[in-house]
Amino acid sequence: MIEMILHTILLLGMIGAAILVFTFKDLVSAAIAFGAFSFILALEFYLLQAPDVAIAEAAIGAGLSTAAFMIAIRGTSRKERDEA
Amino acid sequence: MQMSSIVRTTADILFPFILIYGFYIVIHGHLTPGGGFQGGAVLASGVLLLLFAYRYNESTRIVKKTVMKTIESGGLLLFIITALSAMLLGAGFFFNWAASGGMIFGDLVAFGSTAANLNTGGLIPIMNLAVGIEVVGAISVILLALLSGIKEKI
Numbered sequence A: 001m002i003e004m005i006l007h008t009i010l011l012l013g014m015i016g017a018a019i020l021v022f023t024f025k026d027l028v029s030a031a032i033a034f035g036a037f038s039f040i041l042a043l044e045f046y047l048l049q050a051p052d053v054a055i056a057e058a059a060i061g062a063g064l065s066t067a068a069f070m071i072a073i074r075g076t077s078r079k080e081r082d083e084a
Numbered sequence B: 001m002q003m004s005s006i007v008r009t010t011a012d013i014l015f016p017f018i019l020i021y022g023f024y025i026v027i028h029g030h031l032t033p034g035g036g037f038q039g040g041a042v043l044a045s046g047v048l049l050l051l052f053a054y055r056y057n058e059s060t061r062i063v064k065k066t067v068m069k070t071i072e073s074g075g076l077l078l079f080i081i082t083a084l085s086a087m088l089l090g091a092g093f094f095f096n097w098a099a100s101g102g103m104i105f106g107d108l109v110a111f112g113s114t115a116a117n118l119n120t121g122g123l124i125p126i127m128n129l130a131v132g133i134e135v136v137g138a139i140s141v142i143l144l145a146l147l148s149g150i151k152e153k154i
Helices: A002-023 A027-047 A051-075 B005-027 B036-053 B056-062 B065-088 B123-148
Strands: none
16 A cells, blocks of 8 residues: 555656656756656666666666756757747 | 855765765675666766866866776776686686686575675676776766867866
């Protein structure tokens, strides 16, 4: 029962973080929201008893790819332009 | 752009602990979850912390691209030499000749459910170590190449 509640909370949090990534116009905020999404995904992997994948997801998804997005945003522009 | 002194002090304090945790994941690869790739990624995120906390000119004095390339090639070389070393003894490629041999990582695995022994596994911990060295070098080279492409150096 408690496991079902935890799964529900984590999946709803993942959906919320994904919607935030989609709606943010500030790209730094979107990259941080993507890091939060990766972290919740790592917790979900751990709950599904795949700790190996969880460590890889936490290190690559939440750490390194967020940093790569940050560097890319620094090299281009920070705001997303509306295409008419 | 210069990061604040809070960020830099936090990075300085956290860096050795991240290194120790990554090395723990690498060296316990044959006993617990994790292994060469995961531990190497954790080690590389420690290097990333230094790269972000300091300016580009300051951090590239510590983390040089040529050094990281050498580390990556050294890890690959260690892996392939370990794999080829079995062929010198007349066995097949990747044969685990050091398991239960009494030398380094050569203890016999006890039967049944006992406490885990780090000194087992033969060539597997050595190959995990090689993969960890290779991954930390490769990811550092990727990050340095990304950082060096920006006009306004951070």
